[in-house]
Amino acid sequence: MTVANPDHDGPGIADAIPSADDLVARVRAYHKDADGDLIRRAYEFSKAQHEGQTRQSGDPYYGHTVAVAFLLADLRLDTATICAGLLHDTVEDTSATHEDLIELFGQDVADLVSGVTKLTQMELANKRTKQAENLQKLVVAITKDVRVLLVKLCDRLHNMRTLYHIDKFEKRERIARETLEIYAPLARKVGVNRICVELENLAFQNINPAAYVSITRRLSALRAQRSEAIAMVSEIIGQRLTEAGIDVRVFGREKRPYSIWRKLDRKGVSFEEIADIYAFRVITETVDECYRALGVIHQTWRCVPERFRDFISNRKPNNYASLHTTIIGPQNIRVELQIRTEQMEAIAETGVAAHWRYKSGTYSYDPNAAQAAGGDPLERLRPLVEILEQGGDPDEFLEHAKLEMLVDQVYCFTPKGDLIALPYGATPLDFAYAVHTELGNRTIGVKINSIERPLRTRIRNGDVIEIIKGGKRQPPPGWEDLVITGRARAAIRRLIRNSERDEFERIGKVIAEHAFLREGMEFREKAIQDAFKRLEVHAIEDLYLALGKGQITSTELIDAVFPGRREERGDLRLRELINDEKGALFVHGRGLTPGVTLHFADCCSPMPGDRIVGVLRPLKGVEVHVIDCERLASLEYEADQSNWIDLKWTAEAQSNSISIGRVVATLRNEPGVLARIAGTVGDGRGNIANVKTLHRTVDFFDMEFDLEVIDSRHLNNIIAALKTNDCVINVERARAD
Structure with a gap:
């Protein structure tokens, strides 16, 4: 018996593993033309390939892949995606190849499995840089085909549900933290709130178990205390709306422990001050009925004014739409209400997965339907692609991507009325970069609600932002401290890199010109181009950059341009650089043992013309200092002065x-x-x-x-x-x- 990849481990499903026919029936409940034969073949292939493999619970490994497929079916996805869920670990954990999958299940299924396999590899790397590099691959893969992300999210969800079978707390914590920092925010980005919320809660349970238990106990006590009043609110809501002629369904939900923890941590409030521990969803048939229901509810109970938000007229970027209000119900209990249509409910829970439609004889993602419903949630991934396009190293990308996936948001407007969503605490500079990178680069000021404000001002909900543009592209010092979004920071760092490169190139050109001038020759770029190969550069700009940074010296430049040139003795370029290896050639002193190791102290950097002294350091040799070195004064008390040696520069060093x-x-x-x-x-x-x-x-x-x-x-x-x-x-x- 073998054990599958440990990063996939966790227990199997507690009940009997559902059959292939059970899965086909689940898919055909929403996709009547689903290819049942293809699903059955993928089911049996996965079972055969994983034969003998178990999870740490001892359950057959293929039970995990079946569970993933059922989660994808709950999102009502197409046949190819269901098959990819069944097969997603075959290439990674068995002898099956990408070519095998193409032959047996077609190119579409094979490509999806390949995409998920590449993403899985990021979990196998403990090093931050490796994870960052694979996160870059993740962004590229999911923007090409979002189904890859949906399969990966369902895979991660089932693994998180079964994470408790992993014995080592450190490993559980690592997987949970990765889930909280990467997968849950990505799920929220594309609007799959159902998965996002559960991933957050399961991750929180493993990262901070003590806080999870504490909040769960408080919720249990509060539930027992207020259950009667909550039931009364639910009954009255339904009754009042029915009397008003509005056909609705009403159901309640309790805030998850992780959401409560975040609010306690972020806002510094007490548990009792959280208004939306209990919330009710009022589901109507039409948008008009949403507003009518809101009127009836506000006439029945007092509302909390600052707690009302209209996400129907101002949808969130992931296409979420709903009316939010908080009322003072029976026994002075604050209750949050979310009023939305059935379509809005589907989008709120499943996001991008809510836009799978029958079209032209196929069942697949329909971007037109997403736009008609208020906007394509895949656009939420665009900032991550832009960060990738800004360049920089993978660690920078990981840092910026995590910033970009912040959840709390404010909503502001352009002067033309376009809605822009930004993380809480964002500044006008974040706004400018969210509109367009070039606008951010040229920002010199801002007007907020027609009044000029500092760029450090924090944006509030409803602000109208007008950016004042200038022609200067070099970022002022401290610009990076004025932004909080990953997109803005990536763009600013790229601008700084480009500005620094330009400056170093200017320095390099001056160094090259002066090198030729010292030789009494006319500076010509054409002459330098002949030396590119010897200097290992490809363009004149690369040479100037290397000269400006000190990676190539002017001596090396002249020697490369005029190979074999013999310089007159005494010229600076012929002289040897004084270093530890040649120390004996340049320094001598009475009592200095021949062959003893010499080190030139970094603290004072001795050079010919300085009065120098040596200090014999045990196991290190002689350390050379300038006579008035401040650190040398402290050595008078640390070292035995009998180990001090009078040193002088040799004639070789002087000339x-x-x-x-x-x-x-x-x-x-x-x-x-x-x-x-x-x-x-x-x-x-x-x-x-x-x-x-x-x-x-x-x-x-x-x-x-x-x-x-x-x-x-x-x-x-x-x-x-x-x-x-x-x-x-x-x-x-x-x-x-």
Whole structure:
């Protein structure tokens, strides 16, 4: 006997596994022309392929695939999707191949199974980066065919229902957290609230079992205390609406523990202050009857004004529509009412799955029907695709995608009256990027309800947002802190990356021009192009970028452009870089053992011209410091001064070496500053080896430069030249504390 993939494990279904005929009957109840033979063959193939495999409960593994197929049938999906539910683990866990499925069940079913298999692989990776990469694949797959997501959601739902059979709490918690952060929000994105709510509750039960038990006990006590009053409200609602000539069905629901937990956590209210622990759904035949029913109910009980919302005239982006109101019922109990039509109820519970229709002799997803019902819920996935298109590494995508899937929302309007839904706490900059990336990039201000407001203002429900555009595309410092949506953050980071690239390219071009100038030659891009292969770059922009970032030095550029060129001795480009490996060549001292390891201290970066001293560190060798190094002063108390060695620079170091000198500069934040700095360093016959931004504000930024220089005098000359530049506020040689 073998055990299937452990990430799929959980107990089987408690009752006897339903037969293939049971499944066919369930599907034909809503799809009379369903291919029963295809479903039966998929059922038997799955059973045979999983023969001998069990779940951790000890039940036959194929019971899981049958359960998934029944969940898909509950969503009233097409035959191919039902078959994919039966077969979704065959390629992953058995010897069956994609080609086998094509031959036996057709291309459509095989492609669905292949899509689900790829998504399953994200569960097999514990590393965050691997999960992030597979989430990118998930977004691509589900936007091509949403049925892949629906199969995966049903697969995850059954696994979550049976998660308690996994012994290790850490594994249960990992699966539950992934469910809460990725799968439940995706279910809500496409409107499948029925699955979303259950996934959230099951995940909460495994992530925070103590809180789950506590809330469940409170609900049980409250149920016993208020059951009579709640039953009375239900009876009176039905009676009053019937007397008004409105044919309705009324049923109640109790708020799930996870929803209560989120409200307690987010709003900081007490359990008793939650108004919608109990809610009733009033289902009518027509939209007109929804509003009539609302009038009757408000005439019967006092309503809570701030708790009324009309999601019929302003549908949610996932196509959800309903009237929400809260009344003060018998015994002063607050009761929430949701009034909607039968069609709205179907969309609220099953979202995108509510739009499977008979059309042109087939039974499949009908986007036209979705648009007619108020909008295609698949559009809710578009922001995730846009984040993917913004580029960046997979970890960034995972971060932004999770932000984008936030649930709590505010609803605002464009000046033309178009509704825009944003996460709670969103700003006008989030709004601009939600409308269009280019609008966000060019935002310089905003008017909210015709009044100019700061971009940091939090949007409220009903606000009319008018973006003030400008021509500047470089993001001001701190822009990323003004947004909360993943789409906006991804776009801003891409804009920053592009701006930084442009700046580094400008620096690189200046470095290249000065390198040619030092050689007494005319700078020509055509001459550089001949050296691309030797420098391992593909375009002039890539070369400038590498020069600007210090990945290629000006010396390497000149050597690549003029291969075999012999430089005169004493030229900076011929000199060896002082480092630990060549330390013995450049430093000598009395008592210094030949061959001893030398290390140049990072804290003071010694270079020829500095007075230096060595400290013998046990098991490390001799560490070279500048005589006035601040860290050296602390070593006087830590180290045995008998281990101190007087050192001097060799003649070789004075005449035929280069050093790295680190300087810290405070610069004005204005265009072209870095290019001017690079020009000044080049004019001083130095070379920028590395650049790092330490701190940036609206007016100034602090930067750290590593400069290739001959000695300390050469470095001081460059520092003096930099100080004469009006864009430099302060510059000094870096010294570590």
